[in-house]
Amino acid sequence: MARIHPVTLPKWGLEMSEGQISRWIAAEGDSVEPGTELVDIETDKIVNTLDTDKGGILRRILVPEGESAPVGALIAVLAEADASEAELAEFIAAYVPVDASFEPKDEDEAESTVSEPSPTTDASSGPKASPLARRIAEQDGIDLAGIHGSGHSGKIKKADLPSRPAALTPEEAAKRNAGSHASPVAVNFANALGFDLTGLKPSGYRGRISLADVQAAAQAAGLWSPPAPATPAAPAPAPAAAAAQEVEQPFTGMRKSIANALRHSKQTVPHFYTAMDVEMDALMALRSQFNSGREEAKISVNDFLLRAAALALAAHPEVNIHVSDSGITRFDQVDLCVAVAIDAGLVTPVIRNAARRSLTETAAEAGRLIAAARDRSLTAEDLRGGTFTLSNLGMYGVRHFDAIINPPQGAILAVGGPRREAREADDGGLRFASVATLTLSADHRGIDGAVAAQFLSTLKARIETPMSLVM
Numbered sequence: 001m002a003r004i005h006p007v008t009l010p011k012w013g014l015e016m017s018e019g020q021i022s023r024w025i026a027a028e029g030d031s032v033e034p035g036t037e038l039v040d041i042e043t044d045k046i047v048n049t050l051d052t053d054k055g056g057i058l059r060r061i062l063v064p065e066g067e068s069a070p071v072g073a074l075i076a077v078l079a080e081a082d083a084s085e086a087e088l089a090e091f092i093a094a095y096v097p098v099d100a101s102f103e104p105k106d107e108d109e110a111e112s113t114v115s116e117p118s119p120t121t122d123a124s125s126g127p128k129a130s131p132l133a134r135r136i137a138e139q140d141g142i143d144l145a146g147i148h149g150s151g152h153s154g155k156i157k158k159a160d161l162p163s164r165p166a167a168l169t170p171e172e173a174a175k176r177n178a179g180s181h182a183s184p185v186a187v188n189f190a191n192a193l194g195f196d197l198t199g200l201k202p203s204g205y206r207g208r209i210s211l212a213d214v215q216a217a218a219q220a221a222g223l224w225s226p227p228a229p230a231t232p233a234a235p236a237p238a239p240a241a242a243a244a245q246e247v248e249q250p251f252t253g254m255r256k257s258i259a260n261a262l263r264h265s266k267q268t269v270p271h272f273y274t275a276m277d278v279e280m281d282a283l284m285a286l287r288s289q290f291n292s293g294r295e296e297a298k299i300s301v302n303d304f305l306l307r308a309a310a311l312a313l314a315a316h317p318e319v320n321i322h323v324s325d326s327g328i329t330r331f332d333q334v335d336l337c338v339a340v341a342i343d344a345g346l347v348t349p350v351i352r353n354a355a356r357r358s359l360t361e362t363a364a365e366a367g368r369l370i371a372a373a374r375d376r377s378l379t380a381e382d383l384r385g386g387t388f389t390l391s392n393l394g395m396y397g398v399r400h401f402d403a404i405i406n407p408p409q410g411a412i413l414a415v416g417g418p419r420r421e422a423r424e425a426d427d428g429g430l431r432f433a434s435v436a437t438l439t440l441s442a443d444h445r446g447i448d449g450a451v452a453a454q455f456l457s458t459l460k461a462r463i464e465t466p467m468s469l470v471m
Contacts, residue, residue: 003083004091005054007076009069012043013380019043020068020253021075022376030058032078039075042253042344046383047376054078059088068253072097129156137161143201168194182209185247190214193223204248212248254345262404269323270444273402274452276460280418280434283466290470302338302392303363305415307469308462309390310334310354310362316455320387322408323446329408331387337406338366339391340373347373348406350386359470394418400437410446413459414439 009019022040026032033055040047056078063075074095077088127144129137133156137144142161149156168176173191180187180197186209190197195218197209204210218224251259283304291298313320313334322329336354340347349369354362372378388410391403394417403414418434425431438459442452462468 003080004087005056005078006074006091006095007038007050007052007078008097009041009063009071009073009075010050011071012048016043016071018068018070018253021063021065022047023065024061025049026058028058028061032056032058046378046380052078056080059083060092062092068250070097127156128154133157133161137201143199147199168196170194180209181207182214183211186211186214190218193218195223210248212250252344254347258345261406265404265407269405269407271402271405271441272444272449272452273439273441274449274456275400275437275439276453276456277435277437278460278463279423280436280463283463283469284418284434286466286470297363297367299359299363301394302415303359303366304466304469305392305463306336306338306351306354306366306390307357307359307362308459308466309388309413310336310351310357311462311469312455312459313388314355315458316451318451319411319442319447319455321410321446322387323410323443324408328410328446333387335385335387337386337389337409338369339389339403340370342374342376344376347378347383348386348389349373349378349382350384388412390415394436400439402439403441405441405443409443411440411442411452414441 012019019041020043022042024039025037026039032038032052034053036052037049038052038058039050041050057080058076059079060077061075062077063069063073069075074092074097077092079088079091127147128149129144130151134144144156147156147160148154150160151157170191173194173196177187177190177197181202182190182197182200183204186204187197189195189211193214195214197214200209200213200217202209203213215224280301284301287299287301287304313336317330317332320331320334322331333353334355336351337348338351340349349372351357351362351365351369357365369378369382372382386406386409389403389406389412391412392415393401394415396417398416399419400416401414403412405412416437416439418436420432421435423431423433423435438456440452440456
């Protein structure tokens with residue numbers, strides 16, 4: 001058996017390119033057996049646990065909690081007790097990560113075997129560059145704009161990328177960085193390290209180079225390492241006011257996934273919104289009666305709404321759809337997503353075949369999924385698919401909001417909280433009712449206004465005659 005074993009970040013899905021270390025279960029120095037749980041890794045919207053298939057001692061943790069690494073990267077090293085520190089250092093330095101992407105591994109081979117698009121067709125991904133050059137530029141924070149490529153049709157290759165010099169003197173760095181489009185704290189930090197900001201890719205406000213950009217690039221160049229966290233007995237001193245105002249907190253894996261998905265939805269999906277008020281008194285009275293003396297889990301208002309939405313979707317399959325650039329897919333089965341807010345962001349687990357479930361079955365499955373979401377134990381299957389989403393912020397006192405569609409779904413329902421309103425009674429007098437606003441956000445490519453209105457009318461009828469939800 002080899003004396004040293006790599007622990008690499010696995011690929012758990014076709015679209016997975018990186019993962020964030022959520023929690024190291026084992027610590028450096030721990031002895032582990034095959035099958036031992038080593039680390040929790042956050043991928044997209046779920047956390048998976050990596051088990052080791054080798055035994056040994058966890059000698060090195062290379063990616064700490066809270067940091068991300070690409071698929072195939074070396075995140076830790078297992079070794080036998082008699083493996084020396086020098087052997088470990090040599091192994092780590094010589095380790096070549098496995099390329100788990102679907103990109104060509106050789107730049108010259110890629111250029112000779114892959115047809116090139118014209119320069120004008122590559123604008124969506126920036127300057128033309130080989131996958132290897134683009135990956136290195138991303139890791140080192142190099143801006144590819146303005147770099148002359150020596151490859152076919154001007155493609156930028158690895159050899160074309162500027163090499164980061166060793167640390168300059170603070171004076172030299174200050175001269176080079178003068179006039180850089182960077183935040184003051186980023187410039188000061190770079191000057192102190194002797195780091196040249198030229199060509200560094202910005203991610204800050206209005207295209208400025210931020211402190212986080214400089215720290216990431218300086219760490220990649222071996223010029224800086226983040227300080228170790230302070231122990232409880234010796235808390236770290238408070239940062240200077242100026243630095244605290246400028247420091248950016250990087251996205252978590254989940255937050256990054258949410259940001260990308262919602263940005264894509266708002267930029268590419270033609271949303272339109274249809275709102276309708278519904279009276280909630282009968283539903284809330286029935287819920288109180290239904291839960292009276294009930295020993296098992298109580299049925300929530302949200303459970304009634306999920307049941308009503310599922311039945312309305314079954315009656316209007318033209319809303320229970322996926323929409324793409326090429327067409328519409330209509331589903332007979334209602335796979336209803338319920339939006340759940342957790343500390344790290346938002347997840348939308350799926351209640352399968354919701355229209356065929358009773359109210360109590362719907363409540364039980366919703367309860368299971370919400371609990372799993374909050375303790376971060378949802379599986380990929382819990383999140384897969386979904387034909388429609390319900391998002392309820394009524395419990396937070398929100399009266400009305402417009403939700404963003406979760407592509408490729410065709411619509412999402414936003415539910416506000418009930419408020420008391422004066423209404424005309426049947427005899428012409430005045431009565432008060434608990435009224436909630438339901439807002440349907442729909443993709444106009446697949447759903448028209450009349451269809452949205454008909455769906456909301458059916459949903460309103462179900463909610464205002466709630467016995468139909470129990471039977």
